Each structure stands twice: as C-alpha cells, then as structure tokens.
Amino acid sequence: MLPVPEPLSDQELLARARDIAGLTLGELGARVGVEVPSESMRGKGVAGQILEKALGATAGSRSEPDFVDLGIELKTIPLDARGKPKESTFVCSISLATMADTDWEGSTVLKKLSNVLFVPVEAASETPLRNRRVGRSYLWAPDQEEETLLRTDWERLADTIARGDVERITGHLGQVLQVRPKAPHGRSRRRAPDEEGAVQWTMPRGFYLRPAFTGAVLARLRAVD
Amino acid sequence: MLPVPEPLSDQELLARARDIAGLTLGELGARVGVEVPSESMRGKGVAGQILEKALGATAGSRSEPDFVDLGIELKTIPLDARGKPKESTFVCSISLATMADTDWEGSTVLKKLSNVLFVPVEAASETPLRNRRVGRSYLWAPDQEEETLLRTDWERLADTIARGDVERITGHLGQVLQVRPKAPHGRSRRRAPDEEGAVQWTMPRGFYLRPAFTGAVLARLRAVD
DNA sequence: CAGGATCCACTATTGGATCCCG
DNA sequence: CGGGATCCAATAGTGGATCCTG
Numbered sequence: 001m002l003p004v005p006e007p008l009s010d011q012e013l014l015a016r017a018r019d020i021a022g023l024t025l026g027e028l029g030a031r032v033g034v035e036v037p038s039e040s041m042r043g044k045g046v047a048g049q050i051l052e053k054a055l056g057a058t059a060g061s062r063s064e065p066d067f068v069d070l071g072i073e074l075k076t077i078p079l080d081a082r083g084k085p086k087e088s089t090f091v092c093s094i095s096l097a098t099m100a101d102t103d104w105e106g107s108t109v110l111k112k113l114s115n116v117l118f119v120p121v122e123a124a125s126e127t128p129l130r131n132r133r134v135g136r137s138y139l140w141a142p143d144q145e146e147e148t149l150l151r152t153d154w155e156r157l158a159d160t161i162a163r164g165d166v167e168r169i170t171g172h173l174g175q176v177l178q179v180r181p182k183a184p185h186g187r188s189r190r191r192a193p194d195e196e197g198a199v200q201w202t203m204p205r206g207f208y209l210r211p212a213f214t215g216a217v218l219a220r221l222r223a224v225d
Numbered sequence: 226m227l228p229v230p231e232p233l234s235d236q237e238l239l240a241r242a243r244d245i246a247g248l249t250l251g252e253l254g255a256r257v258g259v260e261v262p263s264e265s266m267r268g269k270g271v272a273g274q275i276l277e278k279a280l281g282a283t284a285g286s287r288s289e290p291d292f293v294d295l296g297i298e299l300k301t302i303p304l305d306a307r308g309k310p311k312e313s314t315f316v317c318s319i320s321l322a323t324m325a326d327t328d329w330e331g332s333t334v335l336k337k338l339s340n341v342l343f344v345p346v347e348a349a350s351e352t353p354l355r356n357r358r359v360g361r362s363y364l365w366a367p368d369q370e371e372e373t374l375l376r377t378d379w380e381r382l383a384d385t386i387a388r389g390d391v392e393r394i395t396g397h398l399g400q401v402l403q404v405r406p407k408a409p410h411g412r413s414r415r416r417a418p419d420e421e422g423a424v425q426w427t428m429p430r431g432f433y434l435r436p437a438f439t440g441a442v443l444a445r446l447r448a449v450d
Numbered sequence: 451c452a453g454g455a456t457c458c459a460c461t462a463t464t465g466g467a468t469c470c471c472g
Numbered sequence: 473c474g475g476g477a478t479c480c481a482a483t484a485g486t487g488g489a490t491c492c493t494g
Contacts, residue, residue, distance in 0.1 A: 125457090184490070
C-alpha cells in the first residue's frame with residue numbers, strides 16, 4: 001500500500017481521476033487501505049477521504065487546498081439515479097469574527113471554489129457504500145455567471161453576519177450559496193460578537209452549495225466535454 | 226334578486242370588484258341566489274360562478290370573454306394563508322385538431338389572457354366555503370416579459386401537439402403554462418389525429434397557468450397598486 | 451475543532467384525477 | 473361537452489441535526 005504521490009499538474013490530476021472512474025468505493029478503499037463501513041450512517045465523509053488518498057491529496061485537515069501545489073480543492077458529489085446531486089456541498093466553516101473584515105475577493109468561499117476537482121459518486125441509498133461507483137470527474141472554475149451568483153449570495157450573507165444578525169440566518173437565504181449548521185449536534189455553541197460587539201454564543205455554521213447549483217455546474221461541464 | 230347588469234367600462238368593473246372585497250362567498254351567494262355547498266368537494270367552481278353573477282358577467286358557457294363587450298376574462302384565484310395561489314388556473318381546453326393551424330397570435334390562450342380580472346378568494350381548506358372572503362381584485366394584461374414566457378411555452382407545447390405527440394405531453398412541461406387533463410375522469414377519451422393523421426383516442430386536456438406564475442403576476446400588480 | 455460530508459423529518463409542489471352546472 | 477375550477481396521493485426539495493477521522 002504505497003501512498004499515492006501528489007500529482008504534478010492539473011492534467012495529471014484529471015487523468016488520474018478519470019482513470020478510477022467505474023471503480024467502486026470498496027475497490028478503491030482496498031487500494032488505499034480504508035475499510036468501507038457497512039452501515040451508511042457510519043460512512044459520512046468516507047468517500048471523500050478515500051478519494052483524497054486515491055488521488056494523492058495532501059492528507060490531513062489543514063485549511064489549504066487538498067492539492068496544495070496545484071491550488072485545487074477536491075469535492076465528491078453524491079449523485080442520485082438520474083445523475084443529479086443528492087445533497088448540498090459543504091464549502092467551509094464560518095468564522096463569525098473575521099467575516100466583517102473580509103470582502104468577496106478575500107473570502108474563504110472564493111478561495112475554496114476557484115479551482116475544484118468534482119468527482120461524482122453514485123449515492124442511491126439502496127446501494128451499499130462499498131458498491132457505489134465513481135463517475136467521470138471534471139475540473140471546474142466558476143465562469144462569470146456562476147461567480148456573480150456566488151458573490152451576490154455571499155455579500156448578502158456576509159453583511160447579515162457582520163451585523164451580528166447570525167441568528168436570523170436560515171438555510172432559506174441564498175440562491176446558490178446557503179448557510180447551515182455545521183456542528184456535531186444541535187447543542188454546540190461558539191462565542192461570537194453580536195451587534196454591539198458583546199459576546200453571544202451561537203451554533204457553528206458553514207457555507208454550502210445548493211444541489212441545484214452543483215447540478216447546473218456539472219451539466220455545463222458535461223456539455224463542453 | 227335582480228340580475229347584475231354587465232359593467233360598461235373596465236373601471237366600472239374594477240370598482241365593482243373592489244366593492245365586494247371583504248365579503249364572504251356565503252354573503253355574495255345570497256345576493257345572487259346561489260347556495261354555497263357545505264362539503265368542499267361539492268364546491269369546485271362555485272366561487273367562479275358566484276363571482277360571474279355578482280359582477281354581471283354574461284352567463285353561460287360560451288367560448289367568449291366573460292365580459293363580452295369589454296373583452297375581459299374573469300379568473301378567481303384561490304389564495305393560501307400567506308396570500309399565494311394554492312392552485313393552478315385553468316385557461317382553456319385544447320382542440321387537438323386545430324392546434325396545427327394556429328399560431329400564438331391567434332391562439333385561444335392569448336385571447337383568454339390578454340385582459341383578465343383577477344379576483345383573489347381565500348381558500349384555506351379549514352375555512353368552510355361559505356366563510357371564505359373575497360380579496361382585492363386587479364385588472365391584468367401580460368407585460369412583455371410575461372407574454373414572452375407564455376409564448377415560449379405555448380409554442381413548444383403547440384409544436385408537440387401538432388406533431389401528434391400528445392401522449393408525450395405531461396404536466397412537467399412548460400415553465401409557466403402547462404398541459405394537464407381536463408376531463409370528468411381518467412377514462413374519458415376524444416378523437417384526435419396522430420402523427421400520420423390517423424385517428425387516435427386521447428384524454429381531453431387543457432392549458433393551465435402554474436401557481437408560481439399567477440403568484441408573480443399578483444405580486445407585480447400589488448406592487449404597482 | 452476543522453475537514454470530510456450525509457441523514458431524514460418535514461414542507462412544498464406537482465400533476466393526474468375528479469367534481470358541479472347549464 | 474365546455475366552462476367554472478379543486479382535490480390529494482405521491483414526489484421533490486429543504487434545511488436543521490448529525491456522524492466519522494485525524
């Protein structure tokens with residue numbers, strides 16, 4: 001079980017991702033030494049972790065791109081039977097304290113989404129995790145329209161957060177980018193400044209891409225391909 | 226119980242419609258001699274019929290505008306508790322035989338929708354029919370954007386119908402205008418020409434406006450108001 | 451905790467089927 | 473039958489809650 005080395009170019013990464021298309025998570029897990037859980041409840045996130053190893057991402061939970069030298073982020077996309085994304089895509093956690101000092105150009109969301117390798121994975125819930133197959137991968141950078149959608153949502157959300165109105169934010173806001181809880185359970189709390197700069201305790205949250213958006217992105221990439 | 230005379234102008238009609246805002250269907254039914262059924266299943270369409278009489282529409286099921294001299298069609302819109310349309314709006318039945326010979330400018334859909342009086346009626350299902358109140362009415366003519374949406378949908382649907390592909394049409398098609406069954410029950414059949422001009426028997430269908438569209442129209446009219 | 455995400459109860463929407471009247 | 477529509481079972485979608493690993 002040799003560790004897979006980090007790819008040296010975008011094209012090498014893409015080629016490698018396309019080579020594993022058709023393999024199951026079980027097969028791929030065996031290659032990289034990860035056992036795939038039988039219960040799906042125990043399998044949240046394992047697809048992503050297997051793919052990181054299989055493609056040579058720098059392991060570990062650093063707040064840097066998965067492929068550091070290439071500046072590319074890896075995202076697995078769970079697809080339903082018709083090839084559409086089943087779930088939203090987590091982008092990054094929100095640091096309430098720093099939102100007020102950041103603009104879109106300097107945002108973590110833009111950094112994370114500037115260069116992404118999308119790896120689709122079958123996710124019909126009746127298919128056991130180990131039997132789910134990897135699909136055809138794509139490198140994505142937002143086009144102008146996509147970036148405008150993201151920026152518009154981000155700026156409105158960031159404005160609300162910076163005002164200290166975090167508690168008013170729900171998953172309903174944002175056309176393509178939304179804010180949702182990102183916590184081990186509903187009782188988690190973190191410190192955050194409120195409107196007057198006083199301390200308040202709020203639930204940890206993250207930015208997510210809506211399934212309709214990632215679906216449209218994939219459709220565009222497939223059409224070009 | 227004197228019959229209400231046909232209004233002589235758009236403005237008279239609108240004024241009359243706004244005068245009855247706030248009245249219940251029970252009160253209005255009493256005025257025009259229509260008893261409101263207690264069971265809601267027995268009440269499909271009665272709101273429309275009461276309002277026709279209350280506003281002086283030319284009675285009867287002719288394929289002409291409800292207000293013949295004004296060229297105005299009357300449509301009641303059932304609203305949920307938040308003021309949004311609960312149901313789609315029937316526009317007209319489809320004559321499969323004549324679709325092929327008609328363009329958008331000559332279509333029944335455009336004729337029916339060129340000038341409409343929308344009369345909102347409360348329709349929370351827990352409120353008995355007789356207690357549902359009439360809301361504020363609006364005269365509508367499609368603006369350019371609205372007409373483009375309607376025309377685009379109509380042309381695609383008409384094309385499919387004219388080809389004889391009626392059986393491939395489902396309620397899924399059309400962004401704002403859709404085709405759905407319009408029959409007393411699922412076994413109804415009518416004669417229609419198929420692709421080769423041969424006879425086929427198909428279910429009677431009609432054009433309907435989606436609730437999201439009538440909701441957007443009402444929002445626009447209210448904003449101006 | 452940060453990073454990898456999915457679960458699933460609930461709500462909203464859909465669209466095929468149906469009902470009344472003249 | 474044409475004109476007035478609504479019913480409601482099934483599906484799609486949302487978004488708060490949750491799970492695993494290093």
